[in-house]
Amino acid sequence: MTELATECWGNSGPRVVMVHGSLSSAAAAFAEQRVLADRFQIIAPYRRGYSPSPATDRIDPDRDAAEIAELLGDGAHLVGTSMGGVVAMRAAALAPEKVWSLTVIEPPAMPNGAGRPEADRLAAALEGYWLKSDASDLESFAAGFLETLNVNLQLPTPLPAPLAEAIRNLTTERPWQTGVPVDELARTSFPKLVVTGGGTPGFEDVADALAEVLRAKRVLFEGSPHAVQRIGQRFNDELVAHLNAANVSTN
Template identity: 75%
Template sequence: MSALAAERWGDAGPRVVLVHGSLNSAAAAFSEQKVLGDRYQLIAPYRRGYRPSPPTDRVDPDRDAADIVELLGSGAHLVGTSMGGVVAMRAAALAPEKVWSLTVIEPPAMPNGAGRPAADRLITAMREHWEQADPNDLESFAAGFLQVLNVSMKLSSPLSDPLAEAIRNLTTERPWLTGVPAEKLTATDFPKLVVSGGGTPGFEDVADALAEQLSAKRVLFDGSPHAVQRIGEPFNNELLAHLASAGEPTP
């Protein structure tokens, strides 16, 4: 049995595991996908360090990936947003036989985009932010991080407990080091989709690189937020078509 708490929407159809990113939660990240519970069994776990799942001293994408593999059961579609995309790809590499399709949304797999100008600039900016920012000043750390990404997000002040917890987790991440094993994923035959919203040039470079490395379908919803899935129906329609392209899996 998985150690993670999870939101569960829908009780019939193929399983879809949805992995949230940083500064987020399962319920908030995938609120626009709940409507898909009429045809899929959606499981959106809270990663370690995000209540009500167990606490953690630091974010470990490999440990998170192992947690996600447990939720795949005998097989599932896998969707990950932001750092959840990195976790999803590492999980897919761990247990490719359990993955029916893979969708990632602006994953910070920065090493995979290294050598591309905007990705290299973002890698440098991230590293410098972590070196210079005070990890104990959570509001300033998060604000600086969002500025680096060119992401507009209003933080509550004072911080809510869940947001403070999420920022504390973020301070332990090292996104410029969170590459994914593209060669292992390329060797798999399940369909892959890479989605972005156009707001962070470095993430666009990474998404382009991943699409090439994984022979994945590449979709840009230009003008969308970093968490592209929050645009709702346009993303959901693309996701549904992608899930259907995997054929009819046998659980």
């Protein structure tokens, strides 16, 4: 039985498990998807280390994946944004028979983009940033991280407690090492969707590489934020079409 706290929106229709990224949480990351609760049962867990789920000293994507796989029940659609996308893909590889469809939004699966110029540049920049930065200065660490990603986001000062917690978790990640098992996923038959917003060239390279190997639908919402799901209806329309195409019966 999972220890993770979850947001639960909707009580009918197919189950959709939504996995948040590093600098967010379940409620904040998927606020724009709550409107879909009229036709789906949405389960949005707080990953370990994000209150009110249990604390952790270090983010472990494999442990996260195992905990997310538990939430799939007898079957579910799986959606992950940013590092949540990496976790979702690893979870899908653990329990492919329980996955009805997979959607990932700018996952930092940097090793899977190896050999593509922008992905290589970003992976090197991230590793270099972790080596030189002061992880104890959370505000500066987060600001530099966002700059490395070419994400223009002003952080509040002082940091709210949930954001400070999220940044502390981020300092324990190693995004340049967080690959996903594409060969295993490529052998699965469920539909796959890879979404980006166009703001970070390295993530575009990674998404292109993933879509190619996974034979996934590839969608670019140009000019969108890193967390593309936050644009709301345009993303939701694409997501619902993707979920419906899986043609899952819950009867």
